[in-house]
Amino acid sequence: MKSTYPSNLRGVISQGLRKFHLLLLLISISSPVFGQQFTPMGRDTYFFDFLTFKAFDGDKTLLEVFCKIPFKSLKFTQTPSGLIAYYNLELTLFNKKNMPIETSSYTDSVKIDSYQEAKNLSAHSEVIRFTFVIKPDDYKAHMIITDNYSLAFKGFRRNLHVPNYTEKGLQASDIQMATSITTTNQQTILVKNGREIIPNVGHIYGVDSEILYVYSELYNLSHKRKSNFNEFLATFTIIDQNGKKVKEFQHKQNKPGKTCAFSLGIPVGELESGQYKLVMDVIDLDNSKTVTKVTNFHIVKDRPVRRIVI
Numbered sequence: 001m002k003s004t005y006p007s008n009l010r011g012v013i014s015q016g017l018r019k020f021h022l023l024l025l026l027i028s029i030s031s032p033v034f035g036q037q038f039t040p041m042g043r044d045t046y047f048f049d050f051l052t053f054k055a056f057d058g059d060k061t062l063l064e065v066f067c068k069i070p071f072k073s074l075k076f077t078q079t080p081s082g083l084i085a086y087y088n089l090e091l092t093l094f095n096k097k098n099m100p101i102e103t104s105s106y107t108d109s110v111k112i113d114s115y116q117e118a119k120n121l122s123a124h125s126e127v128i129r130f131t132f133v134i135k136p137d138d139y140k141a142h143m144i145i146t147d148n149y150s151l152a153f154k155g156f157r158r159n160l161h162v163p164n165y166t167e168k169g170l171q172a173s174d175i176q177m178a179t180s181i182t183t184t185n186q187q188t189i190l191v192k193n194g195r196e197i198i199p200n201v202g203h204i205y206g207v208d209s210e211i212l213y214v215y216s217e218l219y220n221l222s223h224k225r226k227s228n229f230n231e232f233l234a235t236f237t238i239i240d241q242n243g244k245k246v247k248e249f250q251h252k253q254n255k256p257g258k259t260c261a262f263s264l265g266i267p268v269g270e271l272e273s274g275q276y277k278l279v280m281d282v283i284d285l286d287n288s289k290t291v292t293k294v295t296n297f298h299i300v301k302d303r304p305v306r307r308i309v310i
Contacts, residue, residue, distance in 0.1 A: 054165035086148035136164035193261040210269030
């Protein structure tokens with residue numbers, strides 16, 4: 001399997017204290033808040049998704065961070081060319097000694113023509129992407145969003161465990177949730193192993209999407225070309241907030257080598273509104289080794305929805 005990112009990007013993401021981002025305009029919904037994926041502040045909801053993958057750079061790990069900023073949270077100032085909001089997002093990683101080891105920032109502006117247009121901003125947001133190649137360890141992530149006109153800011157914190165994917169035994173990356181995954185021959189920062197992945201930072205499904213798309217990578221598979229069991233089996237179990245199993249979905253695939261990327265779509269249109277847990281159990285059918293990963297998602301069926309804070 002190729003490295004998670006194309007070679008022309010690898011040098012950028014492997015440099016510490018360097019800016020690397022993705023600006024992507026998305027249509028979102030009025031979102032309830034759940035789990036560890038994001039943090040509410042005041043009336044606005046900011047979403048943060050932290051994902052780890054094998055970096056293919058010695059014993060380091062790739063940390064990919066998606067940040068979703070609602071346009072309605074921005075403060076617009078009248079200028080001769082229209083209403084403009086300027087903001088800066090800075091993300092800093094601290095080690096266990098509380099020392100900053102990596103910092104990346106992104107500055108942008110949003111322009112609208114009138115205050116009437118501002119009333120429609122609740123349906124729009126920006127998704128910003130940062131990447132770090134770091135040693136496996138425990139970290140703290142500090143995110144600060146600053147209004148560049150008023151200098152008002154909002155801060156968020158998150159404790160992180162960055163695993164070591166070079167250790168022995170079957171391992172799986174984090175589960176990346178997406179609004180769509182399509183095969184492609186393009187080489188962009190949205191593409192992993194021939195798949196264009198549009199991230200679902202809030203892990204919210206049910207209104208605009210009834211298919212839960214997931215992407216993951218497996219490491220240290222047993223690969224024997226002459227084996228009759230040169231496959232792995234991934235079982236996805238959906239558990240509701242009462243601990244009841246409500247759905248199970250299986251995916252079997254041939255192993256191209258000791259490392260494998262895979263993706264699939266799980267229909268979730270029949271699920272009721274609420275918070276769910278997605279459990280991924282993978283077994284290597286050659287040697288019966290197993291690995292488990294867990295993440296959360298939310299189903300929202302109605303608009304508008306009352307914001308739930310946990």
